[in-house]
Amino acid sequence: MGGVDLPAPPRDDADVPRWTAELGLPGLVDVHVHFLPDRMLRKVWAYFDAAETHYGVAWPVQYKLPQHERYARLEELGVLRFAPLTYPHKPGMGEWLTGWAGEFAAEHPRAVRTATLYxxxxxxxxxxxxxxxxARVVKVHVQVGAFDPRDPLLHDAWGLLAEAEVPAVVHCGDGPIRGAHTGLGIFAEVLEAHPTLPVVLAHAGMPDFRGAVELLERFPNVVLDTTMVGTAFSERIAPLPADWPARLAEFPGRVVLGTDFPNIPxxxxxxLAAIHGWAAAEPRLGREFLRSVLYDAPARLLGVRDQLPA
Structure with missing residues (x-):
């Protein structure tokens, strides 16, 4: 019941394994992590270094480390499986990045195979x-890609994913900045055309959290990821509605852990502490909500539940 039977939230990264163990979990499953070819990642980090120009707020990347150290850091945190997401911004990159992600997963046993599209x-x-x-999941970044998800060239791609029951992690909200084709109303038209499409709304549709909940109500294969949601950084620019924990209680099993590691400030x-706070605030959430968000639901989504400890 709510926060009554919860362990103390993690104080820092070193404390995360203690917290997950006290929740009775063997570790974490993260559906929203970024690994990219090194040259591309350096450009992404340079963009975040200039975030005050782009977003009006500083964005110091927390884990600006070599690739092997980033992977090791996830191991230290107890992340048992994760989805290394890539995203193209021009024609020709989708196939290249999809191939790169396949090679990355083959070389890193905690990574699931991913794809992307354009x-x-x-x-x-x-x-x-x-x-x-x-491929277990496909990343779609409407803002960075600057494309319309309703583009006729994508119609058969959405249909393919719906038929194969492969989820798409879709950044289609207006945060951190609005794009020409962002907004949950636009992506809702894709869901109307493909109502069985499994979709993870990245960042829970930030900043349109109420719109994201409406899509949960309308489409049974839509789930939310927690990426950056409810952290002190995001609360300054996209605060959650006061009834957020109560609304989540209406949709058991439809919230999954995402973080944006390593590109978080x-x-x-x-x-994890933010998610813990939701569980503590709502009597209908509590320990079972945390177990679902952190492990059971993302493991099911990625199709790896049978590969992991009970």
């Missing part, structure tokens, strides 16, 4: 091959 004539070809090769533990 509206281009070849998209169903490379996406279909990735699904056949075992605070420690990983802060995201």
């Amino acid at each position: 509206p281009e004539p070849s998209v169903t070809g490379y996406l279909g091959r990735a699904v056949d090769d075992g 605070y420690p990983y533990a802060e995201q």
